[in-house]
Structures are given as structure tokens and as C-alpha cells.
Amino acid sequence: MQIKPDEITSILKSRIEGLDQDGGADLSEVGTILSVADGIARVHGLESCMSLELLEFPNDVTGLAFNLESDNVGAVLFGPWESIDEGDTVKRTGRLLEVPVGDQLLGRIVDPLGNPLDGKGEINATATLPAEGPAPGVVMRQPVEEPMLTGLKAIDAMVPIGRGQRELIIGDRQTGKSAIGIDAIIHNRHDETLRCVYVAIGQRMSTVVGVADTLEEHGALENTVIVAAAANEAAPIKWIAPYAGAAMGEYYRDSGQHAVCIFDDLTKHAHAYRQLSLLLRRPPGREAFPGDVFYLHSRLLERAAKLSDDLGGGSLTALPIIETQAGDISAYIPTNVISITDGQIFLDQDLFLGGTRPAIDVGTSVSRVGGSAQPKPMKKVAGTLRLDLSQYRELQSFAQFGSDLDPETQQTLNRGERLVETLKQNEQDVMETHDQCAIIYAGTSGWLDRIKTERIGDFQTFLLDRLHSDSSDLMDRIAGGEWEDSTENELSEAIGQAIDDFGPDFDSEGNELEEGESERTRGGGEEESDSDSEEESGDDEEQESEEKEGAAA
Numbered sequence: 001m002q003i004k005p006d007e008i009t010s011i012l013k014s015r016i017e018g019l020d021q022d023g024g025a026d027l028s029e030v031g032t033i034l035s036v037a038d039g040i041a042r043v044h045g046l047e048s049c050m051s052l053e054l055l056e057f058p059n060d061v062t063g064l065a066f067n068l069e070s071d072n073v074g075a076v077l078f079g080p081w082e083s084i085d086e087g088d089t090v091k092r093t094g095r096l097l098e099v100p101v102g103d104q105l106l107g108r109i110v111d112p113l114g115n116p117l118d119g120k121g122e123i124n125a126t127a128t129l130p131a132e133g134p135a136p137g138v139v140m141r142q143p144v145e146e147p148m149l150t151g152l153k154a155i156d157a158m159v160p161i162g163r164g165q166r167e168l169i170i171g172d173r174q175t176g177k178s179a180i181g182i183d184a185i186i187h188n189r190h191d192e193t194l195r196c197v198y199v200a201i202g203q204r205m206s207t208v209v210g211v212a213d214t215l216e217e218h219g220a221l222e223n224t225v226i227v228a229a230a231a232n233e234a235a236p237i238k239w240i241a242p243y244a245g246a247a248m249g250e251y252y253r254d255s256g257q258h259a260v261c262i263f264d265d266l267t268k269h270a271h272a273y274r275q276l277s278l279l280l281r282r283p284p285g286r287e288a289f290p291g292d293v294f295y296l297h298s299r300l301l302e303r304a305a306k307l308s309d310d311l312g313g314g315s316l317t318a319l320p321i322i323e324t325q326a327g328d329i330s331a332y333i334p335t336n337v338i339s340i341t342d343g344q345i346f347l348d349q350d351l352f353l354g355g356t357r358p359a360i361d362v363g364t365s366v367s368r369v370g371g372s373a374q375p376k377p378m379k380k381v382a383g384t385l386r387l388d389l390s391q392y393r394e395l396q397s398f399a400q401f402g403s404d405l406d407p408e409t410q411q412t413l414n415r416g417e418r419l420v421e422t423l424k425q426n427e428q429d430v431m432e433t434h435d436q437c438a439i440i441y442a443g444t445s446g447w448l449d450r451i452k453t454e455r456i457g458d459f460q461t462f463l464l465d466r467l468h469s470d471s472s473d474l475m476d477r478i479a480g481g482e483w484e485d486s487t488e489n490e491l492s493e494a495i496g497q498a499i500d501d502f503g504p505d506f507d508s509e510g511n512e513l514e515e516g517e518s519e520r521t522r523g524g525g526e527e528e529s530d531s532d533s534e535e536e537s538g539d540d541e542e543q544e545s546e547e548k549e550g551a552a553a
């Protein structure tokens, strides 16, 4: 005989009707498992269950009401769901899924429900927030105005990110996507008003531990929460991870501080959601993703915001990461996330393999709102950088075919080559904004044209040493946001001096100098004292013309 759960409940209902409140059970609060498989349970009863409400299963299993259907509730399960059976009782909790938030989580690796994974003991967080909090509305926001610096020249100069912005990092496998997020965390390690949340979705646990070690090495772990949903976790855990991470960031946003969340990566997140949806028998659409996969990421990234001053002026910046296949940014998930974010940093595999790292493709990378948050000196020195580089890229492919180039083209190529070299940066080698400004200024103002491309890296180190020892006052002023004509002249002069001491390869007309003609023999990094005094007298004239050239260019 086939027994329908509906019938059983109605019989039971009639039997226990009349029981008083204390002794009886409210039937809308308790249900029975109809089936359980693949981390998904179908539960009968639970008539007034809310969407995304937490459900209590036996054996410490937690469920989340995902599908509310006419005669049952589809729930995703967290915890050892193998231990529950058909017929077990399920209780409503009346609560939405909440995760622990607050400073106690800093320096820790946690799972998306806030349980420690690093063996460093209990986390006694006092506050919790709903994992799926609503995004702030329009009137609660204000435009992005403070910079969220990454310490990477190419990004801070050309695709600046502001606090409260959503900037996508997109690229093929192994192109340095995660490295950008990690560098951003390292760069902000001493800023206690900007907390970092790194959400690792579907990565190997060993990779996550590696990230934690790197951060610890740089003293950045104390400022960071790592939320990990490793590759071997069930789909529901991976699905909830970025929402939990966002909630941890929102705690700071709502208390007038700042946070940045790195979601590494949302491609795997979408895959987990697809898996969940198929198991729950939601209809598959394009690429078998359910129809609401856009909403999956939009409601997550909408939570990034710069709040109005009335609400404390806090911010949550989101740096989602998306992996592409063979550079195809027109696939379903990449186009979705590109349209949700305020710009993207596109990493190109050819550039990466060619040694241009970070492998940022200037043509396709943009930041739509961060420009207004860029520090003034950076804005000034990097003004023409994008244009110069785009011109260079264009000419570069064209110049491969022609041998005779007119001097102007050759000059653009020379400049571009040096700018590309200038923007190269090793991972975990973050740089302060005033240092970045000095280096980029040396490139865009034309001083670097006098140095061979392969020596530019050495010259940068030499220049920064020199500026910090001899012009520390100037550097302090640039760090404080000053950029007047006088600042520029002073910097230009200092760079010219440094080039002379470093030993230029070309004179101001661009003619190559012989070994003997330059003061190159002294090389980079040696004592500057003797070089200073020796040159003071003889080089004045030459130097003046150089300065003119520098300023003109």
C-alpha cells in the first residue's frame, strides 16, 4: 500500500488537535524528511518555512530551506548529512542563516559557517550577521572617493580602485589573478581601518594554507579573515562561502570602517550553484546554469558599497575573481560578472608568459569609478600612461612587419617599451604610492628614454634609494598628496641627477653613449657621496638641457 505523507500528516493533525500550546507541537514548525541524497533533503511539513531559513536536522546537521514548493521544502545540508535518514524529524528555527563576524575572526582560517579550520582554538565571536543580508539602497550610498590601493603600479596607476567599488579580476588559469588579491591584502596590512576578507572557493586546502603562510610572512594575516570552502567540500558549503565572507566584511562597513573582500573565485562558485540547482531539479538554462545565476552574483556584489556619511561612511570593496577559458570573456558567467562590476582587470596569458607581470591588458582593463578616488600625484603622473601604452601596443604589432620606421614611431616604441618595463612588478613586492609616482614619472616624462630597457629594473631600485636618502622631504610631500609645478620640477631634477649618477646609455638626443662617455662604470647602488661631489662642477650644462627635455616630453 502506498502511503502519502499528506495523508499521514492530516491524520496526525486531527489526532493531536486540541493539545494546548505548552504540551503540543506546532505542526508548521516540524517536518519529516521524505528523501535525502547528495547533500539535499526534501522535507514534508514546515508549512510556514521561510526562504533560506535555517532548519535543524538530527545529528548536528544544519539545513537551509532553498526550494519552497507546494507540498515540500527542498533543503541543502551542511555537516555530516550521511547520518540522517528518511523519516527523521526536522525543526524550523525561525532564523535566517547567520555567520559570526567581528575582530575575533581576524588572523584565522574559518569555514563559511565560521568554524575554525586552522586548529588555533575556538573563535568566540560575539556578533553575528545574516549571510544573505540585503544590499544597501541608493539613498544609503555615496560616490566612491577614497582609494583602495593595491601597491601594484599597473593597477594603482591605470585601473585605480576606490573603497566601495567592485572591480573584477579576470583571466585564464595561472595568470596571476590570486596574486593581485593577495598583494592588495599585503599592501594594506598596517591599515587597521581596512580589514581584508579572502574567500577561497573550490581551491585545494594546501593552496589556502599557502596563502595564509604568505600573509603571515608579511605580517598581513592579523588584518585578514580567510574563509575557505575547499574543493572537497559539498556544493552548499561552496555556495554559501562568498555570502558569509561578505557578511564578515559588512560588519566593518556598517560600523564606519572599511573592508575589502576577495572572492577567489566566482567561476567555481557558479559551478557549485549549478550543481545544487540541478540536484534540486531546477530547470537548467544556458550552459546548464539555472536561470537566476545572474542574480546569484549580482546580489552578492551589490553588497559592496560606500555608505553615506549619515550611516558612518564605511565601505565594502569587492574584488571578485573569474577564470576564463582561452581568454574568452564572452562566456556566460564572465559576461554576467563584467556587467555587474564597476570595471575589470583583464589578465592576458600571452603577456604573462612573455614576462610582463602583472599581465594586465591595458586595452580591455578599465575602472569606471576608481579614478575619482585616485591620489592627486598619481592622477597627474599617470594621466597619459594608458594612452602611451595603447599607442605602443598598436604600433608594436604593426612594426613587426616594417623595418624602416620613422623617428617618431621609433620614439613611441622606445617609450612604450620602457613604460611596460616600468610597470613590471614581482608578486608580494608592493610599493607605496609616492614611490610608484616617482617611478612612473621617470617613465612618462621621458627620463627613462636615456636608459636601456634591460637596466630599468636596476635603475628603479637605485632611484628609490636615492630619493629616500637625498629627497626624503620631497617624497614625504608627494606621499601627503602634494603635486604642484614646483613638486614636479624638484622631482624631475632629482631623477635627472640620479640618471647621471647611474650612468645613462643614451644622451639627450637619443644617441648611444660609449662606455667611457657615461659614468656608468660606477653602476647601480654604490656610494652616492663621491659621485655627487665629482659631478657637481662639470655636468651642470648637460643637465640643464636634459631637464628641459624631460619637462618637454
Ligand SMILES: Nc1ncnc2c1ncn2[C@@H]1O[C@H](COP(=O)(O)OP(=O)(O)OP(=O)(O)O)[C@@H](O)[C@H]1O
Pocket (backbone or CB within 6 Å): 171, 172, 173, 174, 175, 176, 177, 178, 179, 180, 323, 357, 358, 425, 426, 427
Ligand atoms: N607579478 C608576478 N611576478 C612573478 N610571478 C608571479 C606574479 N604573479 C603571479 N606569479 C606567479 O604565477 C603563478 C600563478 O599565479 P596565481 O596563482 O596568482 O594565478 P591564478 O590566475 O590565481 O592561478 P589559478 O588559475 O591556478 O588560480 C604563481 O606561481 C605565482 O607565483
Ligand SMILES: [Mg+2]
Pocket (backbone or CB within 6 Å): 177, 178, 179, 264
Ligand atoms: Mg588563483
